[in-house]
Amino acid sequence: MKSAVETLNPTRVRLTVEVPFEELKDSLDAAYKKINQQVTVKGFRKGKIPARVIDQRFGRGAVLEEAVNDALPKFYTEAINEAELNPLGQPEVDITELKDGETLNFTAEVDIRPTIEIPDYSGIEVTVDAVEVSDEDVEKSVEQLRERFASTSPVERAAEDGDVVTIDLEAKVDGEVLEDGVAEGVSYTIGSGELLEGIDDAVKGLEAGGEATFTSELKGGSAEGKEAEVTVKVTQVAARELPALDDDFAQLASEFDTLDELKADSRKRLENMKQYDQATQAQERVLDELLKLAEVPIPEKLLADEIQTRKHNLEHHQLGQMGIDLAKYLEIQGKTEEEFTAETEEQAVKGIKTQFILDELVNKEKLNVNQEELTEHLMRRAASSGMSPDQFAQAVVEGGQVPMLVGEVARGKALAVVVEAAKVTDTNGEVVDLEDAEDEAAEAAAEVESAESAEDEAAEKTEA
Known part of the structure; x- marks a missing residue:
């Protein structure tokens, strides 16, 4: 088999493939065998019809069509591997020549993952909100807790x-x-x-x-x-x-004996959540700066598919659960359909660029995902989906989505490398140390969630 690659643009190629006819032998044999099992000819047992009889009765063309359909995926894959391409989606195949006993020629156009040059990201600088908790913030938090025990x-x-x-x-x-x-x-x-x-x-x-x-x-x-x-x-x-704000309330609504202890815990929780928000904000802003530095061509078909997927998920899942259609959603948002389409395209472009450049960073930095990291990510995803870890893991395995989760973890590690190299300061001019910030913030969020669950149980017992 011979193949050649023609670059149509940075994200699309055309493969030209020439296959000697003898390489179709296995597929031809399989075609005769398949047709043998599907047809009957008087005077011959099922499955024992000679090839020449099949050619006479049903036409050699039918056999060739079956054989070529069987062989094309294999030859296409060989050509892709030989050219060391990373295809995206299904190819558009065109058989340009098929001569019985001589040759099979075809072309295949397909989108490919573009070659990306990772920019120097060591100079990225971003500013994030400072972690500040006021007395008013604490009072508001305690008042909200008080409302739950009304x-x-x-x-x-x-x-x-x-x-x-x-x-x-x-x-x-x-x-x-x-x-x-x-x-x-x-x-x-x-x-x-x-x-x-x-x-x-x-x-x-x-x-x-x-x-x-x-x-x-x-x-x-x-x-x-x-x-x-x-x-x-x-x-x-x-x-x-509303219950009186005193030590009795602190004992009712929490594990603490005094109102001062409850307020101190509320302040700590608010600080934890603001640290989590700060870490998330840093990641988002560093990523935005990284995307500005990198030239990332976008495959047209991939972009069109991504836009369609985002629209479908919004209309049939998110809005469906809310009981409204897209027209009503746009009315509520005060947007035209053109504005909505433009925003969706912008989000899709950003999503594709992010995946491409972070995947390239994973390869460049030779980042691997171990079982512990994958399990932690699975636990977080399960919690956000409202499923138990076992249920979520089963759904992931049955849906063949394990590679997708591995990719998410790897890209998260790649972004962490860039964030670590960036200079992050808060609005007070203080340098923010984000080393292990994501893990610490996740633990803080988990502590807050656990405490809120305990408050919910206490409130339910009070109501009962």
Whole structure:
């Protein structure tokens, strides 16, 4: 087999391949065998029909077509390996010549991973937010915790902001009550904005047994997006009561004995989260600077596929879970379809550039991923997906996505190399030491998550 490579542009090549006919022998034998199992000819047992009879009855062309379809992937792969190319996606194959008994010639156009020169990134400098926690931040955090331990008690008065009301709802469109437009015993905190627009004004001032009617656009259900006449009846008004901010509250809501200890822990947690945000911010800004330095050509088809994938995931997964379509999403965001498409393309270009340059860094720096690193990454991905580590690992293996996870870890290590070489200062002019920052921040986040889980359990016990 002979092959030649023609570079069409930095991200696409055309392979020209010439195959001597004798190299088709195995595929021809396989073609005759396959056809033998599929057809019957009177006078011959199934599977025992001679090749000459198959040629006479069904045509030599059918055999050749079957053989060529079988052989092309192998010859294409050999040509790719011989040229040491990294193809992206499927090739466009064109058989230019097929002479029975003589030769098979074909061309294959395919996108390839471009050759990238890694720029000198040692001079990258970025500025990130300083880690500062004010007394007001601490007070706000403690107040939020206090809100979670609020209790309610029924009152015999008109409903006010902050009260929890129990209500019955009935929605009509064009004078007809919707099948899914009736709800009873709904608990709603006035001012939370969790239900229909206009409901706060409707229920404020009502006592138990009072009702009001208002007009609102429905956010979901069979008449989503339509204007409806909604009747709301208040069956109970309950006032929220916050616990006193004292040592007893600290013991109720945490593992600490005093309010001062609780506040000190809140400050430490806020510092941890700001350190995590700072490390993430440094990575993002260093990456942006790295991408500015590198020339990275983008394959057109790969970009088109990535844009389509991003749009599909947004429409059919994220927005689907929210119960809205793309038009509604754009309306909420205040964007035109053209602006949305431009932003999606920009994000796709950045994603492809990032993967290409970090993969090149992985190769240049000879970075490897060990089992411990892969397991830690898997645990984090499982937590963010809401699945158990075992469930997530099983899904990854069954979906053949282990190489994808390995790539993610390797690219993370490559970015860490660049971040380590960069000069990072905060808004106060202080140099930020980001050595092992990602691991430390992840541990801090895990501690915060664990503490919040404990608070949730305590709050649930209090409510019970």
